Amino acid sequence: MASSNERVPGDQPAPLPEIAIEDRHHLLIEAVHDHAIFMLDPDGHVTSWNTGAQRIKGYAPDEIIGRHFSAFYTPDDIAAGKPARELELAGAAGRVEDEGWRVRRDGSRFWANVVISAVRDESGVLRGFAKVTRDMTERMRLAALERASEVSTQMQVARENEQKRIARELHDDLGQQLTALKMSVALLEARLKTRDEPAAPLGETHELQAQIDAMAASLRRIAADLRPPLLDDLGLCAALDWLADDFTRRYGVRATVRISENAGDIAEFSATTIFRIVQEALTNVARHARARTVDVDVVRTGAGCSITIVDDGVGAQLDAAPNARSFGLLGMRERVRQLEGSIAFHSTPGAGFRIEIDVPERSLLAGPNDMDASAR
Ligand SMILES: Nc1ncnc2c1ncn2[C@@H]1O[C@H](COP(=O)(O)OP(=O)(O)OP(=O)(O)O)[C@@H](O)[C@H]1O
Ligand SMILES: [Mg+2]
Incomplete structure (x- = not known):
């Protein structure tokens, strides 16, 4: 009987055929899809092209090999002599890195991170340049957002x-x-x-x-x-009660607020945000709903806070094209986003309007704490 550490014949994977080192490099470079990796000759003509380069810049290899790499630069950069200057710098310093707009085959622009490295032989003679380009457009767009x-x-x-x-x-x-x-x-x-x-x-x-x-x-x-003075002095519960009373008195629509007792510890930024959302929702009820009642529920759970505002008015067709000058619901979304929460609007004509909001616990206890104390 074979002992446990004895190898059973056929246990070993069949050896892979030897791959020449050049082929391995080629395979490696081809496998990289999110970087354009290619070579330039000492004058800046493209001499090799990988899949990533084709994906980012849009040229097939036979469309670009042999052409000067200034094709990737904007007309302004070309007029300013930037391509030649970058090769000069890379030749002198060994490497140059740059971020800026580059141009795809179809003329569209993308924000690129570019590294150009000089390639020299053993005797130090410049044989060309290796160029690695990354498309940073999406990252830049996210940073801007x-x-x-x-x-x-x-x-x-x-x-x-x-x-x-x-x-x-x-x-x-x-x-x-x-x-x-x-x-x-x-x-x-x-x-x-x-x-x-x-x-x-x-x-x-x-x-x-x-x-x-x-x-x-x-x-x-x-x-x-x-x-509302109550928001600063007595907190969210008192301020929402005041808002509902004031609303009922002003518009003759009965507003009821039910709020968990433990909602008093909500930090100022979140409390102000929730107050402003309910205020905008009530304003909408007064302007659009023709409702008899509106109920506001603020429920504090261990996981955070859920806020529901429901009226029994005429409702709305929510999938109708939004009015470009309507900012109320958009503003609510933006405020909820600042609290890293979620918001949903439910309505159909004739069946009232319902707003459901969930705010996570971490946003209730902290927030932009620079709400200026001197203004209180
Ligand atoms: N409670 C509601 N009942 C019925 N329709 C509503 C209600 N709330 C909102 N709506 C509908 O949704 C639309 C968008 O509301 P939103 O608050 O974004 O804009 P607005 O109130 O028209 O303008 P504003 O920018 O001044 O708030 C309203 O025009 C209205 O048609
Ligand atoms: Mg509104």
Whole structure:
């Protein structure tokens, strides 16, 4: 009986036929699909071409071999003498790396990372250049998108801070002045009363007081629209309750908010974001829904927070072409994206409108923490 470490005949894979070293290199270079790898002669004419080069630049080997590599550069770069300069630099320093626009066979441009290395023989004579090009367009597009979304978050934060500041100014400065004015008018009225003059303009002072009250109410409403004071002072639950009451009073549509008790620990950026989403959803209900009721549910689970806003109004055809000037639903999507959450709209004509949002736990407790403390 064969012991366990004895080899059974036929156990060994059949030896592969020997591959010459040049062929191995060729196979290796051909196997690379996401890099254009090719050779240039010392004057810059293409002498070899791999599959990656064909994929990235669009030329078949027989269309490009023998042509000068300046075909890959933009007319501006060619006019500025860039191809020749890069070969010169690679010849002098051994290697040159560059990022910039290059041109495909069909004339389209791509953002390329290019490395050109000088190839010399044993005696140091320049035999040509090895050129490796990577298409970075997609990566650059993603980086640009990331930057744009960072900028949009920062702008959102800046806007909230600015609104907070204006709301405080309105409340503290103009509000105080109105209060003082009302007191002066009340004093004036009291003095007029003691004089007991029949012509005392008491009706006018009454009128003035009523006007001042109306101004104070408008001012409070504008300030609260800009930044509900409750959001900063008492948190999301109180602010949403206030929003629903105010909405019911203003539009006569019954708004109900149910919110988990433990939703109070949601950090300021997320709380502001959720508040603004519900505010926009309610504005839509007032403008479009012709609803009798709207229900807002904020449920805090261990995994995060889910927010549902449902009305019993006329609904909408959601697959209709979006209006280029409608930003409400888009803005909600953007805000939810900033919280790394998900949002879905469900509606059919005649069957109300439903918005479902899920925000992960990590976004509830942290966020752009540079919501300026000085603006509070
Ligand atoms: N609760 C709702 N009930 C019925 N239709 C709605 C509701 N919410 C949104 N819609 C429909 O979806 C469309 C897009 O809403 P969105 O908030 O994006 O834009 P808008 O309210 O028209 O404009 P704005 O940019 O000022 O918000 C609305 O025009 C409306 O037709
Ligand atoms: Mg809207």
